Amino acid sequence: MKSTALTRKEFIRNSTLALAGATFIPGMLLAEDYPTIHQDVQNSNQAQKSYTLKNVRLETGFEYDDEGSVTATKTDLFSIQIAHGKIKNIGANSNNVDAIDAKGLLMLPSFRDMHIHLDKTYYGDKWQAVKRGPGGVKGMIALEQKILPELLKNSTYKAEKLIELLQSKGTAFARSHVNIEPTSKLDSLHHLQLALDNKKKSFGAELVAFPQHGVFYTDAVPYLKEAAKTNIDFIGGVDPFSIDGAIEKTMDFTVQLALDHNKGIDIHLHESGESGLKTVEYLINKVNENPVLKGRTYLSHCFVLGRLEKNKQQEMAEKLAAAQIGIVSTVPFGGLIMPIPLLMENNVQVMTGNDSIVDHWNTFGTGSVLQKANLAAQVYGQSTEYGLSRMLKLATAGTTPLDDKGNMQWPKVGDDANIAFIDASCSAEAVSRISAVKSLIYQGNIVF
Template structure:
């Protein structure tokens, strides 16, 4: 694809199910001045990949017959954990966002009008958007996919075709997403059908605003997830009392059904950014205890999410691009590394140590070094999902949003 400078342009050393790479830069520890981390130590290594996994990591062998990684920094491939691959303008003619009327329900009416046309070439456009994500170092995404009376199951079917075409170089998990409400437009029969298909999560959106019933909608979502052994990932934009009640009720239901712990997420959850510090701490503690994750698109301006507080209470925090170019938003870049950079800016995480910690937002919580500077990744047996960046260390990669030179997914060269 787009990798004119890719280390894999010379394919002489590519063997079936096996790769060997030399001059691979890996982080090895922190350099301290008194008690402060002032730099990240790196060294060059020789790495072998076999059957989609890292099989060997050894001191560099500069004279070996192997692909020359040219000293590029190897990081875990990035993961976009909130995106809508099924409905996009990307890969088609440019269209700016139209003036919104009627809030989210107004957008539902717009979708009911435009979805039939969007679906005509949605497989092609999804593939183009996947290629954009890959160019930014991402090899995995959690995609929400419309399940509602207008699209029925067609949006899911079309996206699954795109993912099948890209299965060697891209991975995904899918959320059955009732964008038009569970009950506001009768999406129930389609959600029940989708739950029997190859999806991973049952989704939702603003139960009070859209369906007018927090408990009824959450109860349905929870039961459907339990019945089909799925996770839950609910869009929650409501930032007032209804948003808070929705979070509290979901926490209650997850605690009542421990099978959902570690499998339940709230996307956006803007209400957390509206709480005072004391309430943020209390809510973060409850979320952590219930093992409910937050997927934040890192809003800024008047609404800044309490991400450091969530981390403090061991809440899993992921991020994603959400929209790239569609009827909701046209400002997406496809880069989750940029999201990590934005987080570092918003929370003043500008030291070597804090910048290096910020990388976990782009990698879904995988870091090369632990907080004490011990090498945590990679290890033999790890999946060979690898991004090669023109950076000296992860702190620089986050700070500079460094260029991705090459990408590997499960041992398969993407570019």
Template sequence: MDQGSLSRKHFIRNSSLALAGLMAGGHTAATAATIVAPVDQTKERNFMLKNVRLETGFEYDGEEIIGTQTALFSIEISNGKIKAILPNTPQSDAKDAKGLLMLPAFSDMHIHLDKTYYGGPWKATRRRSGGVKGMIALEQQILPELLKTSTHRAEKLIELLQSNGSSFARSHVNIDPTSKLDSLVNLQKALENKKDSFTAELVAFPQHGIYYTKSESLMKEAATMDIDFIGGVDPYSLDGQIEKATDFIVKLALDNQKGIDIHLHESGESGLKTVEYLIDKVNENPSLKGKTFLSHCFVLGRLEKAQQEKIAEKLAEAQVGIVSTVPFGSLIMPIPTLHKYGVNVQVGNDSIIDHWNTFGSGSVLQKANVAAQLYGYSTEFDLSRALKLATRNVLPLDDQGKQQWPRTGDDATFVLIDASCSAEAVSRISSVKSLVHQGQLVY
């Protein structure tokens, strides 16, 4: 799905640091507590950067790619857009990027901003029992307390993402009988409080099941609010019937012109049947193509290679994407096979210090690094391609080494990173020095 395919976006426009101070005065420490400050909204977002490093092509030894060529440029920013890409003018009084590499800003495509311990006292996870239903019972106990501070903690979590170079997220938000619509309302307040520095799209997520906890009416109400996707979770194991729960989700999405993003943890026969049934429903309703995703979809990691290839081809034809995190326990998802067939694969942090998991760092560049290690992406070319897992499939160079980003007219949404090229950035999880979102310096 391209970045403009859904119209309802949540634009966060309220915080930024002084551009001159960061660019001229060096680098600020990557601490979430210090990355944001009020911005004068009357100021035009017009400025020039010099000494910006851009990738210009690949370096070859025969037919083998052995390096990435770069050069320094000046970049003119006007009203949130890249107005011009110019020869470098090192003697000018433009803001100095000091040779840092400019890359597309990162996107966390699977996260739960509405429920986190982040920003509060440390808590490890508790022992799990009863699978997803056991976690639902736990959530029913802890959600009332979490909701008291969920707006504040969502803001802190957004700041953590920003400090790691992300300016965009797809967040699932609980719609359930315990929190009702409060998780959504509280998260929308956090987004409103961050208006000029971040963009999000929201998934109405029936974490406790659609029918298991009788959440149908709440989901119907949420679908009329400012959300972008209708979510779901394990239609068979949680709601008892693949067709009934999936049909509800599909109808709600169609009726309200939303996308679909369903959590699918089931890794056995029911998981495969759910994938195949959803593909069939999307093919029956072509308006859902490019707007439908399966989160996690662990069953793909359990299939034999031939079956993986068959399902990957079907997913690609139906334009159904896969969104997950890496790694996920001992399970290795077939990301290279999905890419081979052109499936839209996206990654995120999922849990960041919550009752599900405590290992989320807030960095999707780290996720690209982990994927590179899991799948043996160690060459210059392969590492440079792995960057797309962090950038929603936007890469500075195409597979032939032709420069394709940035271009005049693009949104001025990018990171400046301490690396010589994309491959090094992925391999070393290079430090993000600045994040610019729609022309506003965030970090």
């Protein structure tokens, strides 16, 4: 594995680039030059058990016009004490000479990428564009079977570089799907677990055992059963009808495996026709039959929701909310418009992620979920102060500094110290301008 150690000169140079919010993606070109600053900072005197931040900008409420519409976001400067990975105190701003100066930067919850594939990527290696072949998803399965052995040779190193890209964009946590199939067996999982262990002080993750090549199409069953015995968090799946040819058989296996091992469920569902709708309805019924899965079950992509008539969309949104099944959406996806606002209005948990970043499926991932929130705001016409501030939920997996009525709800004393400092005056500006991330804290550790 290639060493990621930096000289002091390189550390200072690369840290400056990162804090300047460089817009290029250096890891694609010279992976060794990308700022691997995290271990350096952790070993410095900044990564101490207790410290205080001053001149921290927090949102305190909304300003309204005479008609009751939000016109601006009020903020003020505060002093924040962090101890043992938690926010210990939130107080009036001070001139404490020993405090770290946040210089008026906006403090937001660190971002969460809730759908990504950290285990298979070209990032950190030479540039390669997508090569499309015949056969749709099954054609891509055949391609993966050919290229995965080579990708696995340095997948731990590339996963670490990908994590560093996410961190530079303010993300401190990810839900990663990891290939579990006869070609990789459990190697992809083990390599990614090593990368995550190397980054455990600066990055958190939950893992989905993902049968990318089908559950039965390539007989991933024994490998999924083995993966389920490990400390993964979710049992995954992909298009049970078009890949495995049977909705019920595949979904029954997935649900039972999750129940047997106390895991959640996260299913890739690209099918947008009748089979897609039947899969959604079947999963809703299975979750209602097994309430322990409520709040722990997700449909990734779920493009069929974007193909339904408005009345049917409303019906499905209500059913998903009642079953507490979340949607992890892709923003955007070609000409398809997912009903994200409708889902949110019906209290369906909606999250997003970068999915692919420079791999054989897609090369457009930037690593920024703040950009995803920006794209959603554009797609759904959320250009007001209030609308933009609500779109921040897509970058944080739900948390916003102010609730929908403008009351302060984050941070609170006792919260985990997972924080991003943004060069913006408020959440609305951060979403609208995709404002630069200047610093990241994970579990109290100053990542950069």
